[in-house]
Amino acid sequence: MTLEEAAQVTSVVVDVAFRDEDMTDFPFFEVRFDRCTFSNCAFDGARFGDARFTNSRFVECSFRDAKLQSCTFYDPDLDSGSNWQRCDLSHATFRKCNLRANAITNTKAFLLSLAECDASASTLHLEVQRRVAASRSVTGGIICARTKLYEAVLKERDWEGSRFEYCDLRGADFRDGNFFGVSFANSNLNNARFDRANLSEANIAHADIDGLDLTLMRSFDGITVSRAQHDQILANFNIRSAN
Template identity: 40%
Template sequence: MATMTLEEAATRRQVTGERFRADGLDGFSIFETDFTECSFVDCMFDGGKVGMSKFRNCHFTDCSFRDTTLLSCQFNEGGDDEYCVWKACDFSDAFLSECDLSKNRFIKCRGFMLLLKDCNLSETEVDLEVHRSTNARHIIGGISCYRTRFLEANFTGQDLEGSTFEFCDVRGANFNKCNLTSVKFVGSNLNGASIRNASLVCTNLAHSEIEELDLTQADALSDLMISAEQRDYVLKCFRVTVLNP
Protein backbone atom coordinates (compact mmCIF):
# COMPACT_ATOMS: atom_id res chain seq x y z
CA MET A 1 0.00 0.00 0.00
CA ALA A 2 1.34 3.44 -0.95
CA THR A 3 2.57 5.66 1.86
CA MET A 4 0.49 8.76 2.49
CA THR A 5 2.12 12.08 1.57
CA LEU A 6 1.93 15.28 3.60
CA GLU A 7 -0.12 16.85 0.82
CA GLU A 8 -2.65 14.02 1.08
CA ALA A 9 -2.67 14.31 4.87
CA ALA A 10 -3.48 18.01 4.58
CA THR A 11 -6.81 17.13 2.93
CA ARG A 12 -7.92 14.95 5.85
CA ARG A 13 -9.27 15.76 9.28
CA GLN A 14 -7.78 12.69 11.01
CA VAL A 15 -4.46 10.94 10.31
CA THR A 16 -3.38 8.01 12.51
CA GLY A 17 -0.25 5.85 12.58
CA GLU A 18 1.27 7.21 9.37
CA ARG A 19 5.01 7.43 8.64
CA PHE A 20 6.15 10.45 6.63
CA ARG A 21 9.71 10.31 5.30
CA ALA A 22 11.67 12.76 3.10
CA ASP A 23 8.49 14.69 2.33
CA GLY A 24 7.75 18.42 2.27
CA LEU A 25 4.96 20.99 2.16
CA ASP A 26 6.01 22.28 -1.29
CA GLY A 27 3.96 25.46 -1.09
CA PHE A 28 0.77 24.12 0.51
CA SER A 29 -0.37 24.52 4.13
CA ILE A 30 -1.78 22.21 6.77
CA PHE A 31 -4.84 23.44 8.68
CA GLU A 32 -7.24 21.66 11.03
CA THR A 33 -5.71 18.20 10.64
CA ASP A 34 -5.28 15.91 13.65
CA PHE A 35 -2.23 13.61 13.66
CA THR A 36 -2.09 10.71 16.14
CA GLU A 37 0.96 8.47 16.69
CA CYS A 38 2.59 9.62 13.46
CA SER A 39 6.30 9.93 12.73
CA PHE A 40 8.02 12.51 10.54
CA VAL A 41 11.57 11.77 9.37
CA ASP A 42 13.65 14.13 7.24
CA CYS A 43 10.59 16.20 6.33
CA MET A 44 10.77 19.82 5.11
CA PHE A 45 8.26 22.34 6.46
CA ASP A 46 10.45 25.34 5.53
CA GLY A 47 8.52 28.56 4.90
CA GLY A 48 5.20 26.78 5.29
CA LYS A 49 2.20 27.26 7.57
CA VAL A 50 0.64 24.77 9.95
CA GLY A 51 -2.41 26.00 11.82
CA MET A 52 -5.11 24.82 14.22
CA SER A 53 -3.83 21.24 14.00
CA LYS A 54 -3.27 18.64 16.72
CA PHE A 55 -0.35 16.25 17.10
CA ARG A 56 -0.72 13.48 19.68
CA ASN A 57 2.24 11.27 20.56
CA CYS A 58 4.07 12.19 17.35
CA HIS A 59 7.82 11.98 16.68
CA PHE A 60 9.83 14.36 14.51
CA THR A 61 13.39 13.40 13.49
CA ASP A 62 15.77 15.47 11.33
CA CYS A 63 12.90 17.70 10.21
CA SER A 64 13.32 21.33 9.15
CA PHE A 65 10.94 24.09 10.24
CA ARG A 66 13.10 27.00 9.10
CA ASP A 67 10.99 30.14 8.67
CA THR A 68 7.86 28.06 9.32
CA THR A 69 4.76 29.54 10.97
CA LEU A 70 2.89 27.38 13.48
CA LEU A 71 -0.42 28.89 14.62
CA SER A 72 -2.69 27.60 17.39
CA CYS A 73 -1.35 24.05 17.18
CA GLN A 74 -1.53 21.51 20.00
CA PHE A 75 1.35 19.10 20.47
CA ASN A 76 -0.05 17.82 23.75
CA GLU A 77 -3.68 17.78 24.87
CA GLY A 78 -2.73 17.17 28.47
CA GLY A 79 -2.28 13.42 28.54
CA ASP A 80 0.95 11.95 29.86
CA ASP A 81 1.40 9.91 26.66
CA GLU A 82 0.27 12.57 24.18
CA TYR A 83 3.38 14.77 24.14
CA CYS A 84 5.65 14.98 21.09
CA VAL A 85 9.37 14.29 20.72
CA TRP A 86 11.60 16.38 18.45
CA LYS A 87 15.08 15.09 17.62
CA ALA A 88 17.68 17.00 15.58
CA CYS A 89 15.01 19.35 14.18
CA ASP A 90 15.72 22.89 12.96
CA PHE A 91 13.44 25.73 14.11
CA SER A 92 15.68 28.58 12.95
CA ASP A 93 13.66 31.76 12.23
CA ALA A 94 10.41 29.88 12.91
CA PHE A 95 7.39 31.64 14.45
CA LEU A 96 5.12 29.84 16.93
CA SER A 97 1.97 31.55 18.19
CA GLU A 98 -0.56 30.17 20.70
CA CYS A 99 0.88 26.66 20.46
CA ASP A 100 0.79 24.10 23.28
CA LEU A 101 4.08 22.17 23.52
CA SER A 102 3.82 21.28 27.19
CA LYS A 103 5.78 18.20 28.29
CA ASN A 104 7.38 17.93 24.84
CA ARG A 105 11.01 16.82 24.48
CA PHE A 106 13.48 18.66 22.27
CA ILE A 107 16.70 16.67 21.73
CA LYS A 108 19.71 18.25 19.97
CA CYS A 109 17.50 20.69 18.06
CA ARG A 110 18.35 24.12 16.60
CA GLY A 111 16.46 27.36 17.17
CA PHE A 112 18.49 30.30 15.87
CA MET A 113 16.23 33.39 16.18
CA LEU A 114 13.17 31.28 17.05
CA LEU A 115 10.15 33.44 18.02
CA LEU A 116 7.47 32.28 20.48
CA LYS A 117 4.34 34.25 21.40
CA ASP A 118 1.58 33.20 23.79
CA CYS A 119 2.75 29.56 23.80
CA ASN A 120 2.84 26.92 26.52
CA LEU A 121 6.08 25.00 27.07
CA SER A 122 5.46 23.98 30.68
CA GLU A 123 7.40 20.91 31.87
CA THR A 124 9.19 20.79 28.51
CA GLU A 125 12.72 19.37 28.09
CA VAL A 126 14.66 21.96 26.08
CA ASP A 127 17.87 20.99 24.26
CA LEU A 128 18.16 23.79 21.71
CA GLU A 129 21.17 25.35 19.99
CA VAL A 130 20.17 28.99 19.61
CA HIS A 131 23.39 30.27 18.01
CA ARG A 132 25.02 29.61 14.68
CA SER A 133 28.57 28.75 13.65
CA THR A 134 29.73 29.33 10.07
CA ASN A 135 33.30 29.27 8.77
CA ALA A 136 34.68 29.11 12.30
CA ARG A 137 32.62 32.18 13.23
CA HIS A 138 30.19 32.05 16.15
CA ILE A 139 27.04 34.13 15.62
CA ILE A 140 24.95 34.98 18.68
CA GLY A 141 21.27 34.42 17.94
CA GLY A 142 19.06 33.51 20.87
CA ILE A 143 15.34 32.91 21.07
CA SER A 144 12.64 35.54 21.64
CA CYS A 145 9.72 34.60 23.88
CA TYR A 146 6.73 36.78 24.75
CA ARG A 147 3.89 35.94 27.13
CA THR A 148 4.92 32.28 27.04
CA ARG A 149 4.67 29.75 29.86
CA PHE A 150 7.74 27.75 30.86
CA LEU A 151 6.48 26.43 34.20
CA GLU A 152 9.00 23.86 35.47
CA ALA A 153 10.63 23.63 32.04
CA ASN A 154 14.12 22.15 31.97
CA PHE A 155 16.83 24.26 30.27
CA THR A 156 19.77 22.69 32.11
CA GLY A 157 23.13 23.52 30.51
CA GLN A 158 21.71 25.58 27.64
CA ASP A 159 23.56 28.54 26.11
CA LEU A 160 20.77 31.14 25.96
CA GLU A 161 22.96 34.22 25.57
CA GLY A 162 21.11 37.14 24.01
CA SER A 163 17.68 35.55 24.40
CA THR A 164 14.50 37.37 25.46
CA PHE A 165 11.81 36.21 27.90
CA GLU A 166 9.40 39.14 28.19
CA PHE A 167 6.29 38.79 30.37
CA CYS A 168 6.86 35.03 30.50
CA ASP A 169 6.00 32.63 33.31
CA VAL A 170 9.16 30.70 34.15
CA ARG A 171 8.27 29.75 37.72
CA GLY A 172 10.10 26.62 38.80
CA ALA A 173 12.09 26.45 35.56
CA ASN A 174 15.53 24.83 35.70
CA PHE A 175 18.28 27.13 34.39
CA ASN A 176 21.09 25.31 36.19
CA LYS A 177 24.47 25.66 34.42
CA CYS A 178 22.91 27.89 31.75
CA ASN A 179 24.61 30.82 30.07
CA LEU A 180 22.14 33.65 30.71
CA THR A 181 24.49 36.41 29.59
CA SER A 182 22.57 39.41 28.21
CA VAL A 183 19.26 37.57 28.58
CA LYS A 184 16.20 39.81 29.12
CA PHE A 185 13.62 38.61 31.66
CA VAL A 186 11.73 41.91 31.69
CA GLY A 187 8.30 41.59 33.30
CA SER A 188 8.61 37.81 33.77
CA ASN A 189 7.88 35.69 36.84
CA LEU A 190 11.05 33.84 37.94
CA ASN A 191 9.86 32.78 41.38
CA GLY A 192 11.11 29.33 42.27
CA ALA A 193 13.38 29.11 39.21
CA SER A 194 16.77 27.45 39.75
CA ILE A 195 19.93 29.19 38.52
CA ARG A 196 22.56 27.04 40.23
CA ASN A 197 25.98 27.54 38.57
CA ALA A 198 24.39 29.71 35.87
CA SER A 199 26.05 32.78 34.39
CA LEU A 200 24.13 36.03 34.90
CA VAL A 201 26.27 38.69 33.25
CA CYS A 202 24.47 41.77 31.94
CA THR A 203 21.21 39.90 32.59
CA ASN A 204 18.11 42.13 32.69
CA LEU A 205 15.67 41.30 35.50
CA ALA A 206 13.92 44.68 35.52
CA HIS A 207 10.26 44.62 36.61
CA SER A 208 10.32 40.84 36.93
CA GLU A 209 9.09 38.87 39.94
CA ILE A 210 12.13 37.54 41.79
CA GLU A 211 10.98 37.38 45.42
CA GLU A 212 11.65 33.61 45.45
CA LEU A 213 14.70 33.57 43.16
CA ASP A 214 17.94 32.74 44.97
CA LEU A 215 20.48 34.93 43.19
CA THR A 216 23.30 33.51 45.30
CA GLN A 217 23.07 30.26 43.30
CA ALA A 218 24.59 31.94 40.24
CA ASP A 219 28.15 31.05 39.31
CA ALA A 220 28.83 34.43 37.68
CA LEU A 221 26.81 37.54 38.43
CA SER A 222 27.88 40.99 37.29
CA ASP A 223 26.41 44.08 35.63
CA LEU A 224 22.97 42.81 36.60
CA MET A 225 20.13 45.13 35.54
CA ILE A 226 17.23 45.54 37.97
CA SER A 227 14.48 48.08 38.60
CA ALA A 228 14.25 50.29 41.69
CA GLU A 229 11.59 48.18 43.42
CA GLN A 230 13.87 45.13 43.27
CA ARG A 231 16.84 46.77 44.96
CA ASP A 232 15.97 45.84 48.55
CA TYR A 233 15.44 42.19 47.68
CA VAL A 234 18.74 41.94 45.77
CA LEU A 235 20.62 43.54 48.65
CA LYS A 236 18.92 41.14 51.08
CA CYS A 237 20.03 38.15 48.98
CA PHE A 238 23.66 39.14 49.49
CA ARG A 239 23.15 40.26 53.10
CA VAL A 240 23.92 43.85 52.27
CA THR A 241 22.54 46.48 54.66
CA VAL A 242 22.20 50.10 53.61
CA LEU A 243 22.62 52.45 56.56
CA ASN A 244 20.79 55.76 56.63
CA PRO A 245 23.15 58.75 56.66
Protein backbone atom coordinates in the same frame (compact mmCIF):
# COMPACT_ATOMS: atom_id res chain seq x y z
CA MET B 1 -0.41 7.55 2.12
CA THR B 2 1.73 10.58 1.38
CA LEU B 3 1.89 13.50 3.76
CA GLU B 4 0.14 15.72 1.22
CA GLU B 5 -2.70 13.20 0.99
CA ALA B 6 -2.88 12.95 4.78
CA ALA B 7 -3.22 16.73 5.04
CA GLN B 8 -6.40 16.59 2.95
CA VAL B 9 -8.36 14.06 5.02
CA THR B 10 -10.88 15.24 7.60
CA SER B 11 -10.38 12.38 10.08
CA VAL B 12 -7.48 11.86 12.47
CA VAL B 13 -4.41 10.27 10.86
CA VAL B 14 -3.16 7.62 13.30
CA ASP B 15 0.05 5.56 13.49
CA VAL B 16 1.54 6.55 10.15
CA ALA B 17 5.24 7.10 9.49
CA PHE B 18 6.19 9.79 6.97
CA ARG B 19 9.73 9.96 5.64
CA ASP B 20 11.70 12.20 3.26
CA GLU B 21 8.68 14.33 2.28
CA ASP B 22 9.15 17.88 0.96
CA MET B 23 6.29 20.06 2.19
CA THR B 24 8.00 23.40 1.67
CA ASP B 25 5.51 26.32 1.73
CA PHE B 26 2.60 23.90 2.11
CA PRO B 27 -0.52 25.01 4.07
CA PHE B 28 -1.57 22.75 6.96
CA PHE B 29 -4.91 23.88 8.35
CA GLU B 30 -7.07 21.90 10.79
CA VAL B 31 -5.07 18.71 10.22
CA ARG B 32 -5.08 16.00 12.90
CA PHE B 33 -2.22 13.55 13.51
CA ASP B 34 -1.88 11.13 16.42
CA ARG B 35 1.04 8.78 17.18
CA CYS B 36 2.67 9.65 13.86
CA THR B 37 6.37 9.87 13.05
CA PHE B 38 7.89 12.43 10.68
CA SER B 39 11.47 11.68 9.62
CA ASN B 40 13.65 13.95 7.47
CA CYS B 41 10.63 15.95 6.28
CA ALA B 42 10.94 19.56 5.08
CA PHE B 43 8.31 22.01 6.36
CA ASP B 44 10.32 25.14 5.51
CA GLY B 45 8.07 28.15 5.03
CA ALA B 46 4.97 26.04 5.68
CA ARG B 47 1.93 27.58 7.34
CA PHE B 48 0.09 25.74 10.12
CA GLY B 49 -3.27 26.81 11.55
CA ASP B 50 -5.25 24.97 14.23
CA ALA B 51 -3.22 21.80 13.57
CA ARG B 52 -2.95 18.96 16.10
CA PHE B 53 0.06 16.64 16.42
CA THR B 54 -0.48 14.50 19.54
CA ASN B 55 1.98 11.88 20.77
CA SER B 56 4.01 12.40 17.61
CA ARG B 57 7.73 12.38 16.79
CA PHE B 58 9.69 14.73 14.56
CA VAL B 59 13.17 13.42 13.68
CA GLU B 60 15.60 15.50 11.60
CA CYS B 61 12.77 17.65 10.23
CA SER B 62 13.20 21.24 9.10
CA PHE B 63 10.72 24.00 10.00
CA ARG B 64 12.85 26.97 8.92
CA ASP B 65 10.72 30.11 8.53
CA ALA B 66 7.53 28.12 9.23
CA LYS B 67 4.53 29.93 10.79
CA LEU B 68 2.42 28.02 13.31
CA GLN B 69 -0.75 29.56 14.76
CA SER B 70 -3.00 27.98 17.43
CA CYS B 71 -1.43 24.53 16.98
CA THR B 72 -1.34 21.75 19.58
CA PHE B 73 1.47 19.28 20.24
CA TYR B 74 0.09 18.06 23.60
CA ASP B 75 -2.36 15.33 24.59
CA PRO B 76 -4.25 16.43 27.73
CA ASP B 77 -5.79 12.98 28.22
CA LEU B 78 -2.38 11.32 28.54
CA ASP B 79 -0.62 14.47 29.82
CA SER B 80 2.07 13.88 27.21
CA GLY B 81 3.76 16.05 24.65
CA SER B 82 5.39 15.36 21.31
CA ASN B 83 9.05 14.62 20.77
CA TRP B 84 11.47 16.55 18.53
CA GLN B 85 14.99 15.29 17.79
CA ARG B 86 17.71 16.93 15.68
CA CYS B 87 15.27 19.29 13.97
CA ASP B 88 15.78 22.82 12.63
CA LEU B 89 13.36 25.47 13.96
CA SER B 90 15.46 28.46 12.91
CA HIS B 91 13.37 31.60 12.26
CA ALA B 92 10.16 29.62 12.91
CA THR B 93 7.28 31.38 14.68
CA PHE B 94 4.91 29.65 17.10
CA ARG B 95 1.95 31.79 18.22
CA LYS B 96 -0.69 30.64 20.70
CA CYS B 97 0.57 27.06 20.38
CA ASN B 98 0.47 24.32 23.03
CA LEU B 99 3.92 22.76 23.42
CA ARG B 100 3.35 21.58 26.97
CA ALA B 101 5.52 18.65 28.08
CA ASN B 102 7.26 18.50 24.70
CA ALA B 103 10.85 17.28 24.53
CA ILE B 104 12.79 19.28 21.94
CA THR B 105 16.38 18.05 21.93
CA ASN B 106 19.55 18.60 19.88
CA THR B 107 17.59 21.04 17.74
CA LYS B 108 18.67 24.22 15.96
CA ALA B 109 16.56 27.24 16.94
CA PHE B 110 18.36 30.37 15.73
CA LEU B 111 15.90 33.27 16.29
CA LEU B 112 12.99 30.95 17.03
CA SER B 113 9.96 32.94 18.25
CA LEU B 114 7.38 31.79 20.81
CA ALA B 115 4.49 34.21 21.44
CA GLU B 116 1.61 33.52 23.83
CA CYS B 117 2.47 29.80 23.85
CA ASP B 118 2.33 27.19 26.61
CA ALA B 119 5.59 25.28 26.88
CA SER B 120 5.24 24.40 30.56
CA ALA B 121 7.13 21.30 31.73
CA SER B 122 8.89 21.14 28.37
CA THR B 123 12.54 20.30 27.76
CA LEU B 124 14.29 22.75 25.44
CA HIS B 125 17.75 21.51 24.48
CA LEU B 126 18.33 24.03 21.71
CA GLU B 127 21.22 25.49 19.73
CA VAL B 128 20.23 29.14 19.39
CA GLN B 129 23.53 30.44 17.98
CA ARG B 130 24.50 30.00 14.35
CA ARG B 131 27.87 28.38 13.81
CA VAL B 132 29.66 29.84 10.78
CA ALA B 133 33.05 28.25 11.35
CA ALA B 134 34.64 25.67 13.59
CA SER B 135 35.58 28.32 16.16
CA ARG B 136 33.11 31.13 15.41
CA SER B 137 29.36 31.57 15.76
CA VAL B 138 26.79 34.34 15.25
CA THR B 139 24.81 35.30 18.34
CA GLY B 140 21.10 34.71 17.84
CA GLY B 141 18.97 33.54 20.73
CA ILE B 142 15.25 32.90 20.88
CA ILE B 143 12.41 35.35 21.47
CA CYS B 144 9.79 34.34 24.03
CA ALA B 145 6.95 36.76 24.79
CA ARG B 146 4.02 36.14 27.15
CA THR B 147 4.82 32.42 27.04
CA LYS B 148 4.40 29.85 29.82
CA LEU B 149 7.61 28.01 30.62
CA TYR B 150 6.54 26.90 34.08
CA GLU B 151 8.93 24.21 35.34
CA ALA B 152 10.52 23.94 31.90
CA VAL B 153 14.06 22.58 31.55
CA LEU B 154 16.50 24.89 29.76
CA LYS B 155 19.69 23.96 31.59
CA GLU B 156 23.26 23.68 30.28
CA ARG B 157 22.65 25.67 27.09
CA ASP B 158 23.95 28.93 25.61
CA TRP B 159 21.02 31.39 25.55
CA GLU B 160 23.01 34.57 24.90
CA GLY B 161 20.98 37.14 22.96
CA SER B 162 17.62 35.65 23.96
CA ARG B 163 14.57 37.45 25.33
CA PHE B 164 12.16 35.93 27.84
CA GLU B 165 9.83 38.86 28.49
CA TYR B 166 6.45 38.83 30.24
CA CYS B 167 6.86 35.05 30.58
CA ASP B 168 5.89 32.60 33.32
CA LEU B 169 9.25 31.05 34.25
CA ARG B 170 8.34 29.85 37.75
CA GLY B 171 10.38 26.86 38.80
CA ALA B 172 12.20 26.69 35.47
CA ASP B 173 15.59 24.95 35.43
CA PHE B 174 18.30 27.24 34.03
CA ARG B 175 21.24 25.59 35.81
CA ASP B 176 24.72 25.83 34.24
CA GLY B 177 23.41 27.95 31.34
CA ASN B 178 24.86 31.04 29.69
CA PHE B 179 22.40 33.96 29.91
CA PHE B 180 24.84 36.75 29.12
CA GLY B 181 22.81 39.83 28.14
CA VAL B 182 19.50 37.94 28.22
CA SER B 183 16.35 39.90 29.09
CA PHE B 184 13.92 38.48 31.64
CA ALA B 185 12.15 41.83 32.02
CA ASN B 186 8.64 41.69 33.53
CA SER B 187 8.70 37.89 33.79
CA ASN B 188 7.90 35.68 36.78
CA LEU B 189 11.14 34.04 37.95
CA ASN B 190 9.87 32.85 41.32
CA ASN B 191 11.86 29.78 42.43
CA ALA B 192 13.64 29.48 39.08
CA ARG B 193 16.99 27.70 39.42
CA PHE B 194 20.11 29.46 38.16
CA ASP B 195 22.79 27.44 39.96
CA ARG B 196 26.20 28.07 38.33
CA ALA B 197 24.57 30.07 35.52
CA ASN B 198 26.11 33.17 33.95
CA LEU B 199 23.74 36.17 34.18
CA SER B 200 26.30 38.88 33.47
CA GLU B 201 24.69 41.89 31.72
CA ALA B 202 21.27 40.19 32.00
CA ASN B 203 18.11 42.20 32.67
CA ILE B 204 15.71 41.05 35.40
CA ALA B 205 14.07 44.45 35.92
CA HIS B 206 10.43 44.35 37.06
CA ALA B 207 10.52 40.54 37.25
CA ASP B 208 9.15 38.58 40.21
CA ILE B 209 12.21 37.05 41.87
CA ASP B 210 11.06 35.29 45.05
CA GLY B 211 13.51 32.48 45.79
CA LEU B 212 16.12 33.79 43.34
CA ASP B 213 19.56 33.31 44.91
CA LEU B 214 22.32 35.26 43.20
CA THR B 215 24.97 33.65 45.38
CA LEU B 216 24.47 30.35 43.54
CA MET B 217 25.19 31.92 40.15
CA ARG B 218 28.53 31.71 38.40
CA SER B 219 28.41 35.40 37.51
CA PHE B 220 26.00 38.33 37.58
CA ASP B 221 28.30 41.25 36.78
CA GLY B 222 26.41 44.21 35.33
CA ILE B 223 22.98 42.69 35.92
CA THR B 224 20.09 45.18 35.57
CA VAL B 225 17.47 45.28 38.32
CA SER B 226 14.63 47.67 39.15
CA ARG B 227 14.52 49.79 42.29
CA ALA B 228 11.66 47.75 43.78
CA GLN B 229 13.92 44.66 43.69
CA HIS B 230 16.77 46.18 45.71
CA ASP B 231 15.81 44.73 49.10
CA GLN B 232 15.33 41.23 47.67
CA ILE B 233 18.70 41.44 45.93
CA LEU B 234 20.49 42.64 49.08
CA ALA B 235 18.88 39.85 51.11
CA ASN B 236 20.93 37.38 49.05
CA PHE B 237 23.99 38.77 50.83
CA ASN B 238 22.33 39.20 54.25
CA ILE B 239 22.37 42.97 53.81
CA ARG B 240 19.52 45.15 55.09
CA SER B 241 18.86 48.66 53.82
CA ALA B 242 17.82 51.46 56.18
CA ASN B 243 15.06 53.88 55.30
